[in-house]
Amino acid sequence: MSTRYLLLDVAPLGGEATDVLLADGVIAVIGEDAQAQAGDDATVLDCHGLVLLPGLVDLHTHLREPGREDAETIRSGTRAAALGGFTAVHAMANTTPTQDTAGVVEQVWRLGREAGWVDVHPVGAVTVGLEGERLAELGAMAESQAQVRVFSDDGKCVHDPVVMRRALEYVKAFDGVVAQHAQEPRLTEGAQMHEGVVSAELGLAGWPAVAEEAIIARDVLLAEHVGSRLHVCHLSTAGSVEIIRWAKSRGIDVTAEVTPHHLILTDELARGYDPVYKVNPPLRTQRDVEAVRAGLEDGTIDIVATDHAPHTREDKDCEWAAAAFGMTGLETALSVVQETMVDTGRMTWADVARVLSTAPARIGRVSDHGRPIAVGEPANLVLVDPAARRTVEPEQQATKSVNSPFRGRDLSGCVIATFLRGRATVLDGSPCDESVVVSR
Amino acid sequence: MRHLLSTADLDVAEAVRILDTAGQMAATQAREIKKLPTLRGRTVVNLFFEDSTRTRISFETAAKRLSADVINFSAKGSSVSKGESLKDTALTLQAMGADAVVIRHHASGAPHTLAHGGWTTGSVVNAGDGTHQHPTQALLDAYTLRRHLVGDGGRADVSGRDLTGLRVAIVGDVLHSRVARSNVQLLHTLGAEVTLVAPPTLVPVGVEAWPARVSYHLDEAIADDKPDAIMMLRVQRERMSSAGGGFFPSPLEYTRGYGLDARRLASLPEHAIVLHPGPMNRGLEISADAADSSRAVIVEQVANGVAVRMAVLYLLLAGGDAPTSSQPGTTNETKVDA
């Protein structure tokens, strides 16, 4: 039995309000006819004041399974993703074992399907064990059931220029993309936070902006040289924005992402030595925050990706240097983008759809997500209440971990409902019953 | 004052009060009976995650002279190298009833985490954390500077005085030095002018926000600033190796550029004094001539360290919260703050 949903008075992409009928997994009707064709069994949602967006696509999620199920599982992480408005996520490769073989990526893909909250697209490791030395079997992963198109050693940088060149070239065969975690390793040995005024005072080893920018500069030139496409993960500095802008002006096929936290938080937060603010790349300065916002606004930065990085309490409840890098983000990403870009008038909801759905789907070569809101398209959608305000309580979130940097903070906007192929995964802001979700 | 984590937390009145209290403590240490009953029944834990016999002994002596019970907890070793153990150790100490935890840790900010992690209710004294802070070292340096350079060369009563107008050069590995960070902030608070002298590789990015001048040339700094005091920082030989960061080409070149030798000592103003937090690398940052000269107050720094740490422990531990309802019999007849 497939449920039909009638969305009344909803604003697609924040535009003019209309009615939308979801049936048989697709958008069946848009406009006046929707009510008439709904039939008696349709679930009617009064969507006055709500914005309808294509389901969000995260190009950068750490689901931790296999290996660190104490921090997150595919089930808990994808449920968090659905609550955050996502219908597809890319699961990063730094699991244990590493997602560097067809077997492991297929396992992740299958677990994602079984969970049923969102579509899970495994990211394949570029090199065996993320060691940066030998290419993993990229072709096998691409041809597996998981259909891997995004390859990344995220958490580590593919620092060897020859290995990076080979990877960029090799993935062309199956239209893949290398997503680079840009971090020059020698310049960041022992690095704990952004190198600058605050690190100098706190006595924490610095992670200089140049360590990111130097790798990005090298990689765009490599991509140009071999005619490959390149994706730059979690760009964080003003200089990185400049380099990407320059590369795009030269016609280099590069895309870039920024995380929600780099759009709003700065290194000043390290002053309390609370490791919840320890992240890689590190929180930068206010000037960098301004630059990445401007870059997202003018299209230099293509997408927002969460870099959702759950960690157990024991990995964060300790002194700064011993703590793990990373923060959760799936359930706060859309709010941060709304607050920093929409509420400030810098972006429209159509732009939000682009940076959080259309563009990441295109980069990841995910064909059935990030589609236009049009009749016949798969009903992968999210309903957002932009007027709502909520206080972030990590303990109340669906992710297993509580390392949210937004604890106690009031954020704009709230996900009301998420639909995956016409089936509600989230309704009234709450996850739908798991048995309903999983039935297919 | 609830904790002593960083000299940045001290305003000038608080800093001077610590120095004044240290002065009174030093006076008691000249007596035949050096032990005071002041902190009887209080427990001070020395929690050292990093070897530092000198600092531990100094704190231990200070606490014992004030009759506190002292527990030494050496947490160095592989079993407690992970952060989780800081929490567990703190909980253990809390269960033991520690009134103060003196912590030395290799990680910057660990004392801060201990003080604010909700793991312990005692006062936390930072005895050196990573490359962040070593506030009691800076306080004993300031105490030593005040004794020698303020008033009449140590004879006049200097209580209540700060260090206004004094010029201090801090020379060496500023990048890795918690002593330098603590001193820059405290000396600035107390009104002194600080010049940092180091090769550019050993000056942190971001130093421009510090209340200090930076010079890359020791001879120039001495000639231009005519410092009243020069503080030599310890330089670790391994810093020159590639694995250690390759901060300078050779110990010899470092010594030529930044070592304090007899010639440079002679070029200092006549009244200038020489400080070193110890332990010294004789022949690297300081020559034997300089270290053993009459201008060096390095041994006195050690003695002053005990008085300053007594003062800190007294100010953190002796007082309680003001009583809400006073029993006349027990609270009367008090001298308000005599």
Place this chain on the structure above:
Amino acid sequence: MSTGMSASTDGRSDGQSHGTSDDANVVLGAPEIGRALTRIAHEILERNKGGSDVVLLGIPTRGLPLARRLAARLVAVEAGLEVDGLVGSLDVTMYRDDLAHHPTRTIGATDIPGSGIDDKVVVLVDDVLFSGRTIRAALDAISDLGRPRAVQLAALVDRGHRELPIRADFVGKNLPTALYERVRVLLDETDGRDAVLIEGGAR
């Protein structure tokens, strides 16, 4: 954190204003204080058969000027004495038993005359004698400094309500008080005028 001098009170040390309030009764004025000190000075000399072995240790804040005034009177009466050799200051802060019940106290100076206190007669000088706990602390402090032949106690005012078996050898004025009252001693050296006040009687 106040570091300045403020008036000695026998009440709560809660940092409230020490200005003279309207309900304060002046029980001793400058002339009476002067006469009391003169009498005490003579009693000290009489009791100790001269002043040659006497050391006057004032307890800060106001015991110290009182000790100086007493010393000046001893010097005036007996030839061969000089004030500096007679007077010292004894801070008892670090010997108190009630430190934990108050905000942290600033430690005062302890200054013993050059000749020391061994085999001397130490006369402790304080402004108000009340529970006796300050004097107990002073006795402990003295025993860490040396071994006097005898310790005696001079107080400008004894207001009663002792909590320890301590009594004064020399008293300027016995002042029966209620526990809720506050006795304040003002001295020219510290407060700009000489007076002893009782406050809080109207409560």
